[in-house]
Amino acid sequence: MSASPTILLVEDEDGLREALSIVLRRAGYEVLETGSAAEGLRALERSAIDVVVTDLAMEQPLSGMGVLRHTRQFAPGTEVLVMTAFGTIENAVECMRLGAFHYITKPINSEELELLVARAVEHQRLVAENRNLRQRVQEAYRFENIIGSSPAMIRLFEQVTRVAALDTTVLLSGETGTGKELIAHAVHNKSPRAPRSFVAINCGALPETLLESELFGHVKGAFTGAASTKKGLFEEADGGTFFLDEISAAPMSIQVKLLRVIEEKETRRIGDTRSSKIDVRLIAASNSDLQAEVAAGRFREDLYYRLNVVSLRLPPLRERREDIPLLAQHFVQKYASRFHRPTHSIDPAAMRMMMSHPWPGNVRELENVVERAVALGSTDLVKVVDLPSEVSRAESEGSDARAEGEIRTLEEAEREHILGAVGRCGGNLANAAKGLGIGRTTLWRKLKRYGMQVEPEEGAAEA
Ligand SMILES: Nc1ncnc2c1ncn2[C@@H]1O[C@H](COP(=O)(O)OP(=O)(O)OP(=O)(O)O)[C@@H](O)[C@H]1O
Ligand SMILES: [Mg+2]
Incomplete structure (x- = not known):
């Protein structure tokens, strides 16, 4: 400028x-x-x-x-x-x-x-x-609705285009919320199989027996409750793409059967004696390190190599912070139009905080934060006060992502809340005290206890 x-x-x-x-x-x-x-x-x-x-x-x-x-x-x-x-x-x-x-x-x-x-x-x-x-x-380099202009994402888009045409098995890895499912769809949509079906299953969401009958189907009377014959999802996906999400959660018995599908290109319903030929392209995703699972003996090595013909890694958001403004703006537009809100952009202070937050939940977390801010915000800008405390705290405290489930003490929570309030009031203690609903002297005392350097205020005798 x-x-x-x-x-x-x-x-x-x-x-x-x-x-x-x-x-x-x-x-x-x-x-x-x-x-x-x-x-x-x-x-x-x-x-x-x-x-x-x-x-x-x-x-x-x-x-x-x-x-x-x-x-x-x-x-x-x-x-x-x-x-x-x-x-x-x-x-x-x-x-x-x-x-x-x-x-x-x-x-x-x-x-x-x-x-x-x-x-x-x-x-x-x-x-x-x-x-x-x-x-x-x-104008963003929009790739199947996947937003990103960082070098890492542009490289990924190029890889997806290339890999899509090859019809090989693809292994997607990346932390939770980085966009693995989006990329799986993009691989399918860019491939010659696009007109055929895309079938997805989350291997971690179903108990073993249910997962097995979903994947492979069953014949009538195969087990108690199998009142009629049912087609498996692999058969449904014939000619198309099959997405195995959270593959690391697949139990050993299922892993053996998946290997069979890949090697023999056939699937067999539970209780059936015949197999049928199928033609599916497999895409698998994992947010844990699959190689480590192999080393720990929880994942079959042969299956790992079968899946890992081409592997694509989705970088965590903190490794491509330059994508944050574009993504945030994209989500502001998405939710403002969905909720009929006037919100059109993000205040610079709020953006600074978003830029320094570590985003352990990656793009999903960012999307949720923006959605909430747009839904609850009272002005046409997303402001610092519209951000949840773990984000608005980020700038002052650096990126100390707290382990999930760890409980903060009341005193810690109070400290953060108070420091946050003082920060938002630009250091004006009178306004901060008013906002917090406590007297100025009380605020001053607490700040001192929390190690904040404060000048004794005029009129600090009240309260
Ligand atoms: N680059 C991106 N552009 C736009 N939206 C994105 C992008 N990456 C992720 N999202 C959105 O973030 C959310 C999470 O993405 P997705 O479900 O693909 O993540 P994931 O890697 O499969 O996560 P998990 O491992 O938890 O299943 C979705 O709502 C998705 O639309
Ligand atoms: Mg997913």
Whole structure:
């Protein structure tokens, strides 16, 4: 982005205009000055302006209101600050209605002006950045709805395209929530088998006997409860792709039978004496290290080698943090439209926290966090307060992913909650105490106990 933001100052009173211009230049801005609304509009057409600061009541024919209208219409990315004379509050309200960023009453206080201009510039940049991000999501290297522009993901997309055409068995590995199931679908959809069925089964979700009868089917009377003959899923998938999710959870007896399906290309219903030929492409996924399972004697080595003809690894989200903004923006759009919410982007502070969170649940966790923030948020931006504490805590505490199921003590929870509140109030203890519903002295005492350096406050005798 360009070095210093450009401010267009429109003010017909020469002395005031010069004074304000000096204030703004000293604050580090590029300043264009004009003495009339008409000149201001010409400047707006010629140069890229970040923020317009305009007087409201100027000589006709064009007033500051005209500058505001024109800017909102023809340069919607530029923010407008309006200067009004004291006592003309109706005008100020009207300006806000027309889309002014804010108004400032005369006489102008230079600190207030600097502050408002800084905020307008920040807002302008945020909006521009988000527009840019939205555009990139639209144009993103979208691969079967899989979002990713990190080198690791682009390499993966290329591998998927290549592997899809080969008709070999594929082993997908990666932590939970990294997108293994999405990739399995993509391999099928990009393959010549795409018009045929894609059948998936989670080997960890069913007890052994049920899993077996689901996979291979059974004949009538094969076991108690087998009232009629049932086709197995392998037969259903004939001609298509068969996805064995959580393969490491398959019991040994099933592993033997899977090996048979691969080697003989045939399947046999439970209780049947005949086998039938099938033609399926196998894709297996595991979120644990299958090789370690082999070493531990829990997974058949021969099956492992049969499955592992081509292996694709899905990198955890923390190894491709550059994908986080695109993914987060993608999910904001997805859930805003699903829940009919006005949310359109993510506040920079919230984004910083998302960037530093370790995401042990990977993309699934990120999706859930955004879904919740969009559903519960009260503004059009996802803000820090909309994030769950484990995410909003990430920045201050580094990436100490806590083991699941470990219980925090009350004191720990209180400490984090309090530090979080103080952080969100920008260190303003009075506001933090109010938000927490405790007295300032109580807050001050607790902070001291938690080792926070705090200055004793004036009036700290109350509560
Ligand atoms: N790159 C991505 N782009 C968009 N959505 C994604 C991406 N990766 C994962 N997701 C979403 O995250 C969720 C988890 O993905 P998926 O079910 O494929 O993970 P998985 O690796 O199979 O996890 P598990 O091992 O827990 O089964 C899904 O809702 C999926 O749509
Ligand atoms: Mg899965």
